[in-house]
Amino acid sequence: MNIKIIFPDKKEAAIKPGITAMEAISEWQKKALDSAVAVKVNGIAVDLSYILKEDSIISIIDISSAEGLSILRHSISHVMAQAVQNVFAGAKVSIGPSIEDGFYYDFEYKEPFTTDDFAKIEKRMREIIAADYSFIREDLSRAAAVKLFEKKGENYKVELLDDLSAEVKVVSVYKHDDYVDLCRGPHIPSTGRIKAFKLLSVAGAYWRGDEKNKMLQRIYGTGFAEENTLNEYLKLLEEAKKRDHRRLGKELDLFQINEEVGPGLIIFHPKGMMLRYIIEDWERKEHWKRGYEMVMGPQILKVDLWKKSGHFDHYRDNMYFTEVDEQAYGIKPMNCLAHMLIYKSKIRSYRDLPLRYFELGTVHRHEKTGVLHGLMRVRQFTQDDAHILCTPQQLNSEIRAIADFVNYAMGIFGFEYEVELSTRPENSIGSDRDWELATTALENALKDNKTNYIVNEGDGAFYGPKIDFKLKDALKRKWQCATIQCDFTLPERFDLNYIGADGERHRPVMLHRVILGAVERFMGVLIEHYAGAFPVWLSPTQSVLLTVTDKHIPYAEKVYGELIAAGIRCEKSLENEKLGYKIRQAQIQKIPFMLVIGDKEVEANTVSPRARDGQNLGALSVKEFIALVQEMCEKKK
RNA sequence: GCCGAUGUAGCUCAGCCGGUAGAGCAACUGAUUCGUAAUCAGUAGGUCGCCAGUUCAAUUCUGGCCAUCGGCUCCA
Numbered sequence: 001m002n003i004k005i006i007f008p009d010k011k012e013a014a015i016k017p018g019i020t021a022m023e024a025i026s027e028w029q030k031k032a033l034d035s036a037v038a039v040k041v042n043g044i045a046v047d048l049s050y051i052l053k054e055d056s057i058i059s060i061i062d063i064s065s066a067e068g069l070s071i072l073r074h075s076i077s078h079v080m081a082q083a084v085q086n087v088f089a090g091a092k093v094s095i096g097p098s099i100e101d102g103f104y105y106d107f108e109y110k111e112p113f114t115t116d117d118f119a120k121i122e123k124r125m126r127e128i129i130a131a132d133y134s135f136i137r138e139d140l141s142r143a144a145a146v147k148l149f150e151k152k153g154e155n156y157k158v159e160l161l162d163d164l165s166a167e168v169k170v171v172s173v174y175k176h177d178d179y180v181d182l183c184r185g186p187h188i189p190s191t192g193r194i195k196a197f198k199l200l201s202v203a204g205a206y207w208r209g210d211e212k213n214k215m216l217q218r219i220y221g222t223g224f225a226e227e228n229t230l231n232e233y234l235k236l237l238e239e240a241k242k243r244d245h246r247r248l249g250k251e252l253d254l255f256q257i258n259e260e261v262g263p264g265l266i267i268f269h270p271k272g273m274m275l276r277y278i279i280e281d282w283e284r285k286e287h288w289k290r291g292y293e294m295v296m297g298p299q300i301l302k303v304d305l306w307k308k309s310g311h312f313d314h315y316r317d318n319m320y321f322t323e324v325d326e327q328a329y330g331i332k333p334m335n336c337l338a339h340m341l342i343y344k345s346k347i348r349s350y351r352d353l354p355l356r357y358f359e360l361g362t363v364h365r366h367e368k369t370g371v372l373h374g375l376m377r378v379r380q381f382t383q384d385d386a387h388i389l390c391t392p393q394q395l396n397s398e399i400r401a402i403a404d405f406v407n408y409a410m411g412i413f414g415f416e417y418e419v420e421l422s423t424r425p426e427n428s429i430g431s432d433r434d435w436e437l438a439t440t441a442l443e444n445a446l447k448d449n450k451t452n453y454i455v456n457e458g459d460g461a462f463y464g465p466k467i468d469f470k471l472k473d474a475l476k477r478k479w480q481c482a483t484i485q486c487d488f489t490l491p492e493r494f495d496l497n498y499i500g501a502d503g504e505r506h507r508p509v510m511l512h513r514v515i516l517g518a519v520e521r522f523m524g525v526l527i528e529h530y531a532g533a534f535p536v537w538l539s540p541t542q543s544v545l546l547t548v549t550d551k552h553i554p555y556a557e558k559v560y561g562e563l564i565a566a567g568i569r570c571e572k573s574l575e576n577e578k579l580g581y582k583i584r585q586a587q588i589q590k591i592p593f594m595l596v597i598g599d600k601e602v603e604a605n606t607v608s609p610r611a612r613d614g615q616n617l618g619a620l621s622v623k624e625f626i627a628l629v630q631e632m633c634e635k636k637k
Numbered sequence: 638g639c640c641g642a643u644g645u646a647g648c649u650c651a652g653c654c655g656g657u658a659g660a661g662c663a664a665c666u667g668a669u670u671c672g673u674a675a676u677c678a679g680u681a682g683g684u685c686g687c688c689a690g691u692u693c694a695a696u697u698c699u700g701g702c703c704a705u706c707g708g709c710u711c712c713a
Contacts, residue, residue, distance in 0.1 A: 104708095112641060203708030204640025211710045215640050218708070246706095250648075259686080259704055318712090363713085368638050369704090371711065383713065468713095480713060518713040549670040576670070584674035598672055610673060 004055045021058065022048040022189070035225075036060045037068045037193070038186040045071075047137055047186040061186075063225040073098035075135060075188045076125075076197050076223040077105045082179035083124035084109075084219070087117070093181065094156035094207060094216055100476070101233070102222030106205055108156070113217050118199040121219075125197070132192030133176040137185055145171045145182060156207065157182045196230035197223035243474035245527035246374040252532050252589060254540070255375070264372040264379030266520055271540035274569065276519060278538055279526075280360055283384055283409075283516065290405060292358035292386055297338025299362070303328040305337055308493060310429045314462040318365045335361035336512060339387040340494045343508075348498040353508060354390035354398055360519070361385045375524030376479055382519045388511040389496065392437075395509055399445035399467075399484055402513050406469055406482040409515050412636050413526060418478065419451050420468045422459035429463055434488035438509075439465040442486050463489045464512070474528040481517035481525065533590040533612060536632040542569040543609070543629070544591045546582040548598035550574075555602045559595070559622055566626045583610065595625070 002014040007028045015024055021039045025032055025048075038061040039048055045061060061068045077096035080103075085091050088109055096105030107113070140148065142161060149157040160182060161171065174183045176191055188194070199221040207213040224230040241247070249255050254272030261267065268276060284294070300322060306312040311319065311333065320331040332338075339357045348355070362382045371377050390398050410417055421442060424435045442465055446453050453467070460466050469482035487510045497505045516522040526538075536542055543563065545556045553574050563570040571591070573582045579596065586594045595607040606619040609628075620628070 114641070201707055202641060205709045206639075209710070211639070215709075217640075220708080257705090263704070365712080368711065370638065370640095370709085372705090377712070381713065385713095483713070514713070516713095521713060546673085548672055551670080578670090578676060579672050581675055582673090587674055594673080596673065600672085608673090614673085616673075 003052060005052065006057045008059050015052065017053050018051060020048065021046065021050045021052060024052060024058065025060065032060050032062075035063045035068075037063050037071045037188045045186050047135070048189050049134075049137070050186075069223075069225065070098040071186060072188055072194070072225065073103040073223045075191070076194055076221065077103040078135075078174065078176065078179065078181055078183070078187070079125050079128050079191055079194065080121065080199070080219065080221060081105050081107075081181065082128060082177065083121045084113075085179070086124050087120050088113075092154055092156060095160075096181075102200065102220060104205075104218050104220045106207070106216040106218045108214070108216050113202050113219060115199075115202060122197075122199055128177065129191045129194045131177065132190050134190045135185075135187035136175045137172055137187075138175065139170050139172050142169055142171055145173060148173070148180065149182065152180070194223065195225065196227045197221060198230060198234070237475075240474040243528045243531045244374075245376075245473075245524040248527050248532040249375070252527075252540075254527070257374070262379075263369060264367060264377070266375060266378055266380070272523070274540035275534070275538060276523060278540075279516070279523070280384075280519065282412075284358075284360075286405070286409070287358045287386070290356075290401070292356040295339060295342055295357045295359050297332065297335055297341075297359065297361065300324070300329040300331050301337055303330050306330040309337055309490060310463065310493065314427055314429065318367070320364050320366055331364045332361070333363050333365045334512075335359050335363065335383065335385040336387055336490060336510075340490060340496060340510075343389050343496055344494065348389075348508070350391060350498050350500045350506070353498060354388050354394050356386055356388045358384075358386040375520045375527075376473070378518075378520050381521065383514050384516050384519065385512070385514050388513065389491070389508040390511070391498070391500075391506070392509055395441045395486070395511075396445050396448065398511055399442060399486070400449050402484050402511065402515075403445060403449050403451065403467070406484075406515055409482075410469070410471075413529065415471050415525075415529065417481070418470045419446065419453035420456045420459075420470065421446065421453050422456040422461075422466045422468060424465060425458045425460050425462065427462060428460070430489035430492075434492075435465065438486035438488055441509075442467050442484065461485050461487075461512075463487050466512075471525045471529075473525055474531075479517075479521055479525055481522055482515050483513065483517065485512040487512060534592075535637050536592045536629060537634075537636050539590075539592050540569060541571050541589065541591050543593040543595055543625075544571045544573050544582075544586045544589075545595045545597055545607075546573045546579060546586065548579055548596070550576060552597045552599075552602055556597050559597065559607060562622050563626065566630075568626055568629050587612070593625075593629070 003017045005013045005015055005024055011028065013028065021041060022033065036048060038045055039050065040059045040061060041050060041056045061071065063069065063072060074097060077098065081093050081096055084107055091107045091109040094106040096103065146158055146161050171182060172185060173180050174185055174187055199219060201220045203218045203220065204215045205218040207216050222233065224233060252271060253269050254275065255269055256267045257265065258267060303312060303321065315333060319333050322329050322331060342357060343355060360382055362380065364380050367377060367379055388398050423439055446467065464485045464487035466483050466485040468480045470478040471481050472478055491508050491510050496508050498508050500506045545560055547553055547556050556572060556574060560570055560572055573586065583594055590612060592612050594610040596610060597607060601607055604619060606621055607625055608619050609617040609625060611617060
């Protein structure tokens with residue numbers, strides 16, 4: 001009995017069962033095999049050597065697809081694991097998946113690996129690739145697999161096998177040369193198919209991502225179909241480094257982090273502070289437009305209040321404490337407490353709700369040393385924080401309005417973002433029912449707004465579930481900025497009430513939310529997003545006056561006076577240098593407009609703006625230039 | 638906090654097997670007065686992250702600490 005095979009072009013073939021997918025494809029379109037790394041049979045990814053036993057719809061997994069590249073990288077990780085074991089006898093393997101831009105493999109070994117070892121490992125990898133070993137899949141009973149890896153002393157693999165659910169009776173292993181790995185596959189047909197790879201870095205990583213477990217050594221690498229795409233990627237990494245906000249922060253004189261002051265504490269220089277002021281100023285107005293009221297709480301609050309809120313029990317490790325007049329105080333790590341006390345200062349009616357309290361609130365959190373990172377992860381930061389107190393009925397529209405606000409704000413800056421819904425964590429307060437209500441409220445709002453999101457189980461705050469909005473930095477690392485957290489618990493703990501239409505007391509719900517998140521982090525992402533070349537409305541310096549010779553200084557001073565009087569942020573470059581030099585300096589500082597001032601301009605009473613992109617705007621009167629900049633600010637350009 | 642790497646002039650980086658340090662840019666001084674990405678010459682600038690130890694002698698070797706970088710864990 002023949003079986004029916006349907007190829008990607010819908011062509012059908014009747015073949016004898018028992019031939020491999022590769023053979024079947026070869027009959028269909030031999031050329032397709034040149035760039036095929038694996039194949040999908042009835043929607044399931046398998047090796048090209050997969051034996052066809054039943055009617056099958058076949059599609060090719062090509063190296064040019066994301067899936068194909070991922071399979072290639074996974075195979076490279078196996079080759080690397082073998083190479084590491086060959087070079088470092090006794091190294092134990094654990095897991096080695098492909099990841100977004102490459103792959104890694106985690107090892108246990110008595111000595112630390114360093115990047116100096118890469119040359120040796122890569123050399124051995126090239127030998128393995130040159131030998132063109134086939135990847136051979138073998139299905140084993142679970143017991144046989146345990147025995148196999150026990151014999152090899154691969155206790156991490158044994159642990160993985162032990163933890164499989166009881167229903168799993170058969171597992172697969174992949175072999176090439178003398179290397180065997182527990183693996184679902186699929187893999188490329190043979191090691192010789194690897195054309196371009198590079199090991200990138202070593203790092204510690206806890207076994208199974210749990211800090212209670214042993215720390216293994218992770219080697220990161222990447223691989224591509226061809227040498228030139230690999231080189232392009234490496235070049236891209238170099239380019240990304242130039243966008244690093246820590247580097248640009250120094251080059252553009254925006255901020256410093258000083259060892260004498262302490263880690264994770266930011267000192268804003270004039271230009272960084274100007275950028276920050278512009279962002280905050282814009283944001284305040286956006287809040288007023290949306291019915292928020294500005295408030296401000298104190299920096300330190302008595303410890304008893306933090307006990308009442310649950311922060312002392314659940315957040316203490318992240319808090320700083322101090323003592324004043326024999327009274328214990330906690331330095332605020334969040335802004336919500338004062339906002340609740342504002343709510344409580346009066347009897348509230350359902351007619352008053354929702355109340356939206358907004359505070360650019362500076363908080364302190366004791367972050368672990370190893371996580372500090374430029375502006376992105378600091379110990380003192382300012383949140384554009386708000387707490388919305390509303391009735392349960394208002395919850396949906398409030399959440400949706402916040403999500404729209406976030407979307408509007410991100411649109412102003414041209415950010416793409418990802419949305420995650422985080423559910424109840426282990427160490428949390430509140431009843432199951434409240435968590436259920438809160439989570440559903442968030443989820444419904446996302447659905448009503450037709451937002452794509454993923455669910456992050458157990459990643460919520462201790463008092464409630466949250467919607468997180470994540471932005472990416474230059475190296476594609478994701479940073480949480482905006483967040484909406486739904487909280488039934490703190491209103492309970494603080495006994496917040498409102499009088500309903502029925503004359504009875506009711507409990508309001510509280511939303512915690514930030515739009516930009518932490519101003520510091522947002523600025524960090526923003527700097528990388530624009531690579532330091534801020535649009536005119538955000539640029540700390542919008543224009544710089546460049547004199548051709550000393551004799552143009554008086555006119556430049558006059559223009560300067562007019563520009564700053566009109567609110568244009570302007571600098572003077574009057575030093576005795578050639579114009580080319582001044583332009584280069586201004587270009588490096590990424591200033592949007594350079595105003596050239598020479599004889600022509602003095603005579604005609606004009607300025608000649610040169611845009612950052614090199615474009616010459618011709619002669620403009622000072623008034624015209626002011627209008628141009630003001631219009632760009634107005635339009636957020 | 639954990640694993641690894643790194644720390645030399647304001648910045649970017651050299652400096653071998655121990656004999657108290659250099660380059661480019663920036664700064665300063667002078668000359669030049671110049672039209673769209675670097676004018677020339679000169680000068681100055683360093684407790685070699687900090688603290689111990691080994692040594693006749695430590696930027697160099699050893700230990701501890703601090704900070705930074707890449708990850709892990711955690712997070713705005």
